Amino acid sequence: MNNAYIRNVEYYLPETILGNAELAQLYPEWTEERIVSKTGIRTRHIADSDETSLDMAEKACRVLFERSALEKQDVDFLILMTETPDYLLPASACVLHGKLDLPEDCGAFDVNLGCSAYVYGLILAKSLIVSGMAHNVVLATADTYTKLINPMDKSTRTLFGDAATATWISDTGLIEIGESVFGTRGKAYESLIVPAGLFRTPSCDETKVVRVDENGYSRCQENIFMDGADILSFSIDVVPKTVSQLLKKAELKDEDIALYIFHQANGFMLSYLQKKMKINRERFVESFSDTGNTVSSTIPIALKRCMEDGKLPSKGNIVLCGFGVGLSWGGVRLSIKDGVQ
């Protein structure tokens, strides 16, 4: 049977940076220090008004082709994970395929998932490779949540940033994609949602009315709504369970795991999970203070930074876990064979 391996990861962050000083000016009751202590985030990268997920994904993919031994004619599938596509149709992956000049015998499709997207994408890519349908898959993630956030909604504007990533997955390599577990809590979909603007509730005057909620956060129904308390309790419920199911499936113990890379939601949630799961800091990756929560891109950015900083073990296991909008989650084990770096 074929195995699937991560060969390279690259990412792109938009140029415009939003700092806490600027936010503190908008929200007089919140100081810069308060924003950092609540979120752990100092800056976020924001896509320009005419820069879309597709543009960012294209930039990340171009860096991937520049810095990898992957030839375009050898790409069998292009998968784009995004919740903020350029068009209702076609899939942004198809447009991206054309912009990147990929060969015509390359399949391309989008998947609409957010914080759990990267783990799903890795397993989709692995499935295509293991079943013999592909040798090389390019997995891109890209989201522009900031375009959906009301500027006066402190609860989300302080957290989210924009980014895109591109990962080369191949049938040869050193970082093997191993066991995985997935889950969905579909009944709780309203906890993180853009309620209106598509077919269920089309855009109308009413959906554009900005209201202030009981916490003093402003938004209309075409903006992102996040019930922070619900999402926090959801995450601290499912993440430890998912990791223990994954370890059981892989027949591993906590001490066999060299690194845990979770979805980089925010500082408060990550430090809660780290303490609750009793993972020591050396093995617990935190990489969000300069980017904020970049949704589908947080895990690959953190993984790439570990590669660059020499934090990947030369041999051993890494656990990735994504969780959020859906509500949806997934965990996967990566195992590094002798010889990487």
Place this chain on the structure above:
Amino acid sequence: MLLGDAGTATLLEKTDDRCDVMTFGGATYGEGFRSVYNCYGGFRHHAAKGAERMDDIEVFNFILTYAPQAIREFWTHTGTGLEDYDCYALHQASLFTLKQLSRKLKIGMDKIPLSLARYGNTGPASIPVTLVHAFGEHAEKKQMRTLMCGFGVGLSVSAASAMLDTADILPMVETEEYFDDGILEGATG
């Protein structure tokens, strides 16, 4: 005049029977994306609202070039040929397109079930809708070697085969039920 709405559900199970399910020959034609698209409502052109755009001639050319090529490649790749399939379940783009494909590939129209006249082109649902329309009410149980080919928005094309049992193809359900999430009524915050 062409398009209709539908939803479908397909159950896939792991079995020990030998069957050439889902051998894939996909092609994407990203440069041609302007031929079928809705430019409004996504993030590229966010504010305005407009109609779906379809460049008939370009899409037609695309289908007649790439769909026969995909099916021929599929035959070659799987070591099969025209006669190895009892049923060609093709995306219901238009009657004219299907007749052209039949002519180009020499597949008799008796092997190409149609659902267009009743349901129109239901987009991603059109292949299963066609199978349901043709075989959903079938009383007799029949094993059917089926080759499916879809083509369109992307522009994108793919083919897959499966051994289908007509007893497993259920009748069409027509419903007016829908789900109300209460977003507008509950517009408080």
